[in-house]
Amino acid sequence: MDRNVESQVPERKTLDYERLEIGEPLPSYEYLLTQEMLEQYRQGVQDPDARFPTIAVKADIGAYHRKYEDAGSVNARCAYHCYNPPVAGKKIRVTAWIADKYVRREKPYIVTEAVSVDEDGRLIDRVITHELKRPREVGKKWGR
Amino acid sequence: MGTVMRFEVGMEVPPVSKTLSQEHLNLFEASGAHQGPSIFTDPETAQKTLGMGRTVASGRMTLSFAVEALRRFFGGRIYDHTGVADLRFIRPTRAGDTVTVRGKVSGVTPEANGSRIAVELTVQNQNGETTAVGGGSAIVPAGFLPSAE
Numbered sequence: 001m002d003r004n005v006e007s008q009v010p011e012r013k014t015l016d017y018e019r020l021e022i023g024e025p026l027p028s029y030e031y032l033l034t035q036e037m038l039e040q041y042r043q044g045v046q047d048p049d050a051r052f053p054t055i056a057v058k059a060d061i062g063a064y065h066r067k068y069e070d071a072g073s074v075n076a077r078c079a080y081h082c083y084n085p086p087v088a089g090k091k092i093r094v095t096a097w098i099a100d101k102y103v104r105r106e107k108p109y110i111v112t113e114a115v116s117v118d119e120d121g122r123l124i125d126r127v128i129t130h131e132l133k134r135p136r137e138v139g140k141k142w143g144r
Numbered sequence: 145m146g147t148v149m150r151f152e153v154g155m156e157v158p159p160v161s162k163t164l165s166q167e168h169l170n171l172f173e174a175s176g177a178h179q180g181p182s183i184f185t186d187p188e189t190a191q192k193t194l195g196m197g198r199t200v201a202s203g204r205m206t207l208s209f210a211v212e213a214l215r216r217f218f219g220g221r222i223y224d225h226t227g228v229a230d231l232r233f234i235r236p237t238r239a240g241d242t243v244t245v246r247g248k249v250s251g252v253t254p255e256a257n258g259s260r261i262a263v264e265l266t267v268q269n270q271n272g273e274t275t276a277v278g279g280g281s282a283i284v285p286a287g288f289l290p291s292a293e
Binding site: 031037038039040041043044045046047049050051052053055056057058071072074075076077078079080081082083084085135136138139140142143 | 162168169170171172173174175176177178183193194195196197200202203204205207208209211212215220223224225226227228229230231232233235236278
């Protein structure tokens with residue numbers, strides 16, 4: 001199975017923020033969690049006991065980008081709920097949706113949410129992400 | 145023989161510190177199967193997308209450090225099944241930075257067969273600048289005896 005989720009992206013459409021609907025489902029997808037992914041994650045976060053490599057998969061954003069393309073975004077807030085550590089060698093199924101959208105200080109945000117379940121039906125995690133859909137604001141404030 | 149874990153408001157979560165290299169950022173992105181150039185791995189993409197000439201670390205790396213701090217505090221048997229971490233990112237983290245996650249118990253709320261222990265979290269870089277704030281929690285069963293992990 002191709003583990004590169006980006007390579008499996010179907011035809012996408014350009015984001016129209018005004019038309020985006022809260023509750024709108026995003027495409028579900030599956031990927032194989034490999035031992036290599038687990039080991040790379042543990043090396044990346046410098047934690048040999050790390051148990052949730054699914055954090056790095058960015059499941060909700062992966063689903064979003066299967067449907068939409070845009071000018072990029074910045075992670076403004078992220079919540080992660082642990083239910084059961086995933087097992088390498090198992091397929092993981094991601095179900096995701098648009099949880100909210102809002103404008104704060106004249107900047108548009110999108111909230112995506114995803115739940116991951118493995119091939120045995122074990123609930124793995126839930127992730128909720130608030131993305132600022134105007135990424136150059138970061139460069140304006142912090143660029144150097 | 146273990147001892148009963150007691151969580152009280154004000155109790156400190158042992159800090160977790162990480163110094164990040166570009167290689168760590170690359171490994172993190174690769175582990176999630178994100179293989180193309182991105183704001184996390186490619187300065188040119190960071191410039192084009194963010195208007196910044198340097199890569200930034202994914203907020204989810206900082207989130208992973210918070211998860212580690214909370215897992216070590218509560219123990220994996222609790223945190224891996226009931227844990228939550230929720231961070232707002234307020235300043236970018238870059239390769240070369242050292243970030244430290246600190247936490248303190250902020251609330252103990254009874255739930256069925258246990259208590260939800262809430263923790264306030266702050267993440268700072270090597271300059272003492274706050275990069276993220278938020279919280280976390282886990283549900284600790286009543287009378288839980290932790291394993292020696």
